[in-house]
Amino acid sequence: MKNIKDVKMLGTRDVYGDVLIELGTENKEIVVLDADLSSSTRTSKFAKKFPDRFFNMGVSEQDMMGTAAGFAAAGKIPFASTFAIFATGRAWEQVRQAICLPRLNVKIVATHAGITVGEDGASHHSTEDIALMRVLPNMTVIIPADGYETMALIRTIAKHKGPVYVRLSRDKFPVLYPENCEFEIGKAKVHSIGEDVNIIACGLMVSVSLEAAEELKMEGLSIGVINMSTIKPLDNDVILKAVKESGAIVTAEEHSIIGGLGGAVAEVISENRPAILKRIGINDRFGMSGSIADLLKHYGLTKENIKKTVYHVMEKKRSGGY
């Protein structure tokens, strides 16, 4: 495991903007819609290159999702982008009725998810979007952990038929995977499986978990880290394998602990192989304004808190459970 501090940083939204150009060149059926945030979501690059296939919908996310549905119903492959909270919250029922119910081929790629939007505060933070999208029938939910996984998954979903929600971030992520890495929908990336505790994470929390695991291993523990980049369909086999090996799981996500990755893992474990579980995430609270570093610390999305939680779980294991 290389030292993450030394690796380069890459913005998942920057990669998205670049891959869209590549896809738009290859496939004339791809159209892109944005709700007046194209410079932030990076769809502005596509807009410049393919003005005829770019539709700025203004500040109207509900109309954007409905229009995207119409494009898809006519055989186009629409990518619809805006900030995560507006894509999933403001337009939730449009996504449900117009996109998921008819299982239309709309790719919702939202940026600025979680609390790493920073100073804009609670109105712009998206800490419920995984839950909101995961509950919808026919929806696929994907959260990349780095720029190259983003690159691979955007190419993959362009070929996949059906609605997809992709959760990207404002902030740059450390690069974890090679540039030519593969992405398969529904298949977790297993960094390692440990015998003491396994950490299942998504998005930014994958690299944070890897850092924590590195230190915990130095401290003599057997710790696994799994990047659960597809939240739906969930890779149940990997979760149950991790449970079988360690009997104790910690989940980590930049999202509410209710209904997101932690919730999904809890459902699988409790129905199949009950084990000790601790969820790290936003604990049923709204975000607030602050620097990204201060916010991550405040909400416990840090290497230190993951380590503390792992030790807490180890203690539970030793004392025989709950």
Added chain:
Amino acid sequence: MEVDIEHLKKIARQMRIDILTMLVEAGSGHTGGSLSAADIITVLYFYKMRHDPKNPKWEERDKFVLSKGHGAPALYAALGRAGYFGIEHFHTLRKMGSILRGHPNSTVTPGVEVCTGSLGQGLSQANGLALAARLDKKSTRVYVMLGDGETDEGQVWEAAMTSAHYKIDNLCAILDNNGLQIDGPNKEVMNIEPIVGKWRSFGWHVIEINGHEIGEIINALNEAERIKGQPTMIIAHTIKGKGVSFMENKVEYHGIAPTKDEYERAMKELGINEKY
């Protein structure tokens, strides 16, 4: 095109008989708004739209979106009579396993283009269909029918701006302006007036017609096709429950099916099933 208005009137009457037959057998559904839309939907499917029931996915077809999805029985009557599916399906409306769901669902009903039912969403979807046709240089025209109560929804006005901004002239919207919504007259529940001025100020070409006069409907749809550079809205003044005297302008027939007795009385007014 030679127009046989009397023939279209006969179809519209048959549509009303089908609508009521479907609803009485289903035991639930939206009677008033299906009847108010029947003449317009008749003209669309049996005069104006280029479509092929034997080839529902024909690439160049015109498309219809029933944004006021609760008027589904009117759409199903048209699709069934046009030949998209056998009319024996009329007897299955709203029943388990039927291809005729409570609200239009494109995944199960041949000829239905998109899923509607949750109000306010159809115009956005119609914009997407029309813009896609324009990109592909297809001759497809897209028709979308909205309810008047439906225009309470904010998304309608977002979409109205989009249609005008993108100068979507292969799109024609029709407002089934029957004046009533579930809780009462629009004027009491949520006033939508001045509705003509609203659409005009949003950049639309607006035509006002009597939505039960076949000739006026035809003329308006033809005029819409000639308008370039902007979308057209046909404000069709209609009567909720049109065609059955004791249902006309009665708000209570918005969301209920006729009883057996009401059905018999309605059939007497509309006349027996007759071939057209």
